[in-house]
Amino acid sequence: MSDQTHRCNSYCDSNSNSDPTNHTSGRSHTHPAPARLMGHHYPARRSRDAGMTLPELLISVTMMGLLTAVIAGAIIVTLRQGQSTEGRLNLSRSEQSIGMWLPNDLASADDYTKNPGASPCGAPVCDGIDLSDGSNVLMLTWSVANGTAEGVTTQLTNVSYHFSPSEDGSHFVLRRVECVDTGGGWSCSSHTLLGEFPGPPAGIDWIPGVIHGNQCVQAGGVMQCTEPSWVIEVSIPLRADATSDGEENYATGDQVKDANRVIVTIDGGGDGGDSSGGTTKISITAGGTNRELIDASSLLGAPSFIEARSRCGGPLTLVVDTSGSINSAGASGTVTSAVRGFAETLVGTPVQLQIVEFDNEADTLGGGSAWHRYFDLLDIDGDVRELLTDYNMNGSADGGHINRLTYGGWTNWDDALFRTFYNENGTIADDYPETVVFFTDGAPTADREMGSSYKSGGDLAGQPSYPRPPYEADPVGPYVQAAFNRANYISTQNRGNVRLVGVGVGGINDELDWVTNPGTGYVNQWQRGYRRYQYSGTTTVYEKASTLSTNLDFEEYRNGSFYYDITPREYFQRNTSSHTSQSRGSDDVRIGNDNNWRRGTNNSSWWDVSFSDVVANLNLGSTIGTSGSWFRVDAWTTATKAEFDAAPQAQKNAGLWRSTSTTETRWVTEQEYLANNNPSANPPNSDGWVDAGEQAVSKDADAMYWKDVSSVPSGTNVNSSNDGYRRIQTTPATPPPGGYDGYTPKQTVKKTGGAILANLIAGDDLGIPWVTNPDNAEIANMYVLPKNGFNQLQGALKAVALGECGGTLTIRTQLESGAPVRDPFTYQNGAAWNAAGAPLTIEPSVINTNLQYPTGTFDFAIPGGTTVDVLISPQNYSELGDYTPVGWSCRAGIRELSQGSDYVVAPVLDDQNQPTGWSSIRVTISANEAVACTQTVRPS
Structure with a gap:
């Protein structure tokens, strides 16, 4: 066998013959050569039982112990780092997903709510999107005015960051649900921002908010629905300069439109702080801001710096009243200086300033043939010079365009606001102002509806017409309500998209007649009286005694004498013995004969004798109205037959009730005739109900019905009730050809010009008045100066400018x-x-x-x-x-x-x-x- 390789393992070596290819598996294996120790080659001795030599066994046991410890530690570290890594990825993903949407939504917002029950469409299901099982985290609201061929429409948008269980109920998700309404109902869409959030921790029950609506917030502000604070929490929008998310730093009013921030708390699921993928806070800046994405690998949470656009800057229109009343007050120079001071305060800022002057009609200062003209107050050697020092840039110090303000004419708020917000053809202005400062010295006396001398340009689609009369046809007084109504229509269309500030002085302090109802146009209609139907027959009249008198003198025994008169009622109440004698009884009362019929007397006082008193004392035994009677009836009242029939016979016998039958012929209405006439009577009219034929009457009181006539005969006194003619007034919504014949009286209440200006600016009688200690110019929208306060105007306009910048x-x-x-x-x-x-x-x-x-x-x-x-x-x-x-x-x-x-x-x-x-x-x-x-x- 080669020293480099062998083709068998220990199992093969001890259980096979010497053939190296004889393996159970039938496959060939290659292994490293045996280890060489200390330069010598030791042949391996193997145990036939263990398949391993003794040194190999000891080494294996030792190494396995070491490896087990190392591997276990590695697994723990890997698991821990994996949890942290996943947490950090969750944080990064969450930050980028929320940061993609929330800044733009916050920048647009006019209002917001954190009520878990808030729904973007006001219902649990929005355009097929079921929100009932979730809670609102933060809902932002804004409106936008859009110009159309038909006029101005307002688009309302609600965006809810909505937290709810997933469809399968295994986890929770955060969605962005947007609902838009342009007047035809809500159109909604949903986008999932983050998924796979855990459910509530132990001890917190999930109570969805949207299904409960406003009932989520109980008395005292206690929240009954679940807010998902264990995973994600979004703060109320904060001011741009806020350094913490406390209530004292909440954005309010116009600050919502300024640069502001929200603090978003996210739990990535890691086992530590933000560096370990656990809970962290990110600061999202929006509301007129530019925001750059944080690197996804960043573990710092909030960015180091915020980048914000200031409240100072953008297009601003100063609307200046140049009507004749300012000339009359000798204040034209003062107003011009105040306008100049306003502009000078803003020089060098990124404000584009437009000045609209108005009297009979409005014009744009320095506009020439252009409908709008904004001066760039950063352009020191160009626009600023042209506005303030040299209007035609020819090198002369002529005071600029501001020195060319001219005064005289009526006060036309309507045309001033039309020029401010719209193009010449009535579409929304291409350069739409962010702020409008509206200065006037009095209430409006003219408007664009009054004719070509009071307007330039076209008309505003959708603006209602105000008929004249009932509104004044010409500027005949210190205030024309129709002129305000037209201006207020424009203000209402734009008020939600712009900061409006009102400045008033002089006549703005006068008390004026605010018209609550201008009167209704009427048309005179003449009518002639007629009668046709009669009833002839016997008529029974039933009557009951109403006024009674007595010839008796009712007396009380007092101080040893009977000379003290009492009322009949006192006598009847105290007479215990029912005696009629003139002697003293045990009850100390008696009846004396006065011999004069009266309803009772005590020398100077008159008393009534009532029907019930007489009825209760019929036991005196005297018949009323007969000779020797003690009582008589002086007047009767009509009763029904049913009342008469139900009366006790004793009362009838005493004369307290009566019935009389008479034969009469009387004119009746057609309804009464038709209800009672018997068409089958034979001979005709034998039932007493007669159709006598239509007859004109000569007295108004005889008329049973009236018919319209086109005219009244000459010489007829229509103001008399004895001519058979009458005049009625109808109030058709559309005047007939030739117009109305007249108008009902108008109804008015007293309001100051300042309150009228506040209605234009803020939609109520007050707005937010300017105060100087502490100065609230940043939020104030009403600056009302005294009647003779023109010398304070420059300071007020400067305060408005500083409120901006x-x-x-x-x-x-x-x-x-x-x-x-x-x-x-x-x-x-x-x-x-x-x-x-x-x-x-x-x-x-x-x-x-x-x-x-x-x-x-x-x-x-x-x-x-x-x-x-x-x-x-x-x-x-x-x-x-x-x-x-x-x-x-x-x-x-x-x-x-x-x-x-x-x-x-x-x-x-x-x-x-x-x-x-x-x-x-x-x-x-x-x-x-x-x-x-x-x-x-x-x-x-």
């Missing part, structure tokens, strides 16, 4: 020519200090500038009246080898800031603490300023 820093990157730089530049707010110089804890954020977005803006939370210093540094300088920095410049509005005092520049160092050639900037930001800094570079 106050406490912001805009960063711009440009070439020396002023053109934006094509390549992206990244900047970070690395540190901040308060007014006392103490460091502030901030969440670092980044902005990018490039050719498409030449600026980025940082927002800062600044307590009123104070400042913060911020450090801004370029981040991607290693990628900017094609550029050389030239320097920084800053401004606050139109004011140029000074390097060294308002801001300082410092070199940016690399990892080896060496200058990179680039510079950071430390600048002071005030809540009362919008600061803009520009880094100028040149191509290398």
Whole structure:
């Protein structure tokens, strides 16, 4: 046998002959040569019982023990790492799946709810998608106005992140369910984001929320339905500057539309923290934000920086009242200065400003032949100069377009808002404003419906017409309700998609007549009275005594005398002996003969003698109404035959009831005639019911029915009731040819012009009034100044501007020519200090500038009246080898800031603490300023 190979194993060697090919299996095997120890070749001695030599047995036992321990340890490590690896993969997959959808949904949201019972369509089943066995995790809601040929339609969208058991019940899944309604009902779709979540842990029962709806939340806010917090939990949207997910950091109001974040807690299933694939939190930034995906292999959870677009920026329209009342108040110069101050405050920010002036009709300032004109307030040497200093750019200091505001005419809110939100043909504006500031000094007195002198452009499809009258046909007073109604229609169509801010002064404080009902148009219709049917026959009338009188004097014995009169009722109640004598009885009452018929008297007081009192005392024995009687009937009331028949005979005998029969002929209605006439009577009319033929009446009271006539004979006094004619008024919804004959009176309540403006801005009488301590300009939408407060207008408009951009820093990157730089530049707010110089804890954020977005803006939370210093540094300088920095410049509005005092520049160092050639900037930001800094570079 070769020293290198052998063709048998120990079993073969001890149980076969010497033929090496004689194997039970019939197959040939090749094995390594025996081991050589210490340079010698020892032949193997084998035990015929064990099939192994003794040294081999000892070595095998020892090695097996070692290998078993090693393998067991390896298995444990592998299992543990496998669990962690799977957990990390779960976290990465979860983060990317949620991050793909949630930021965009959050950026769109106007409202949100975490109620487990919320459904995106308001029902347990949405367009065939059964949600009844699950719970809402977070539902986001928004609306969008879309222009169509028929007008403006509103599309409502609800997106629910929905947690529910899988179809087979083996695990749980997270779905994104989106429902959209454009007016024709809900259209819904579902997309599974994450699957194979575990069920509730021990001690938690699964109670689905959607099937219970609002009943999930009990009194005191106690949640009765199950929230899936053991696997995934989504916070309520937070403010952009929030550093934790506490209630004090929830986004509210307009902050929902600003940059904000949600904290998502996910359990990957690992056995440790986030680095082991266990529970981790990720921070998703949205609401006007750009977000980059985190690397799938990252175990850090939340990104280091957030990138957010500021609330400051975008198209803004300032609507300016230039009506004649401002001239009359001597305030035209003050208003122009206030408009100028508003624009100057925003210079250097990424705001595109449009100014719409209105009086009889609206116009766009500086628009020329263009319907809209937005000025780029970053374009210092172009648009800003044209707006503020030199409107035709010919080098003259003429005050710019703002100096060309002219005043005079009526107040047309309707045309002002049409010009703001729509194109000339009535479609939605191509450059749709994000914010509209609406200034006026009084309520509307004109509108586009009043004719071509009060509008330009076409009409808005779907806007209702308001008939004049009942609404005023011309501007005849301080307020025209139809003008408000038309303007409010436009506001209502757009209010959900734009921030509306109202500013009022002067006549806006007057108390005006708000029309709750303008009156209804009526048409006069003339009618002639007729009668036709009669009844002739005997009629029995049944009557009951209603008023009775007495000739007796009822007295009480008091203080030794009977000179005290009492009422008949008192006598009847106290007369225990039923005596009729005038002597004193044991009950101390008696009856005296007064000899005067009356209903009772106590010298100056009159008393009633009631029917029931007389009935109860018929035992006095006197017949009513006969000679010597004590009572008589002075008046009767009609009774029915059934009442008469049911009355006791004693009462009838006493004369308290009577019946009389008379023969009469009376006119009756057609209904009464038809109900009683016997057509078979022979001879005809023998039953007393007669068709006498139609006869016109000369007195209105004789008419049994009325018929329309086209006119009234000349000389007829239609205002008299003795002419047989009458006038009635009908109120057809559509006026007849020639129009209505008149209108019913309008109904009004008193409202101030400020309340009317608030209804335009916010849809109610108040809105959110502006207050200065603490200043709420970021959320306020109503600035109502005193009647003589024109001198406060500039401060109010500046507060509105600062509510948009106050406490912001805009960063711009440009070439020396002023053109934006094509390549992206990244900047970070690395540190901040308060007014006392103490460091502030901030969440670092980044902005990018490039050719498409030449600026980025940082927002800062600044307590009123104070400042913060911020450090801004370029981040991607290693990628900017094609550029050389030239320097920084800053401004606050139109004011140029000074390097060294308002801001300082410092070199940016690399990892080896060496200058990179680039510079950071430390600048002071005030809540009362919008600061803009520009880094100028040149191509290398």
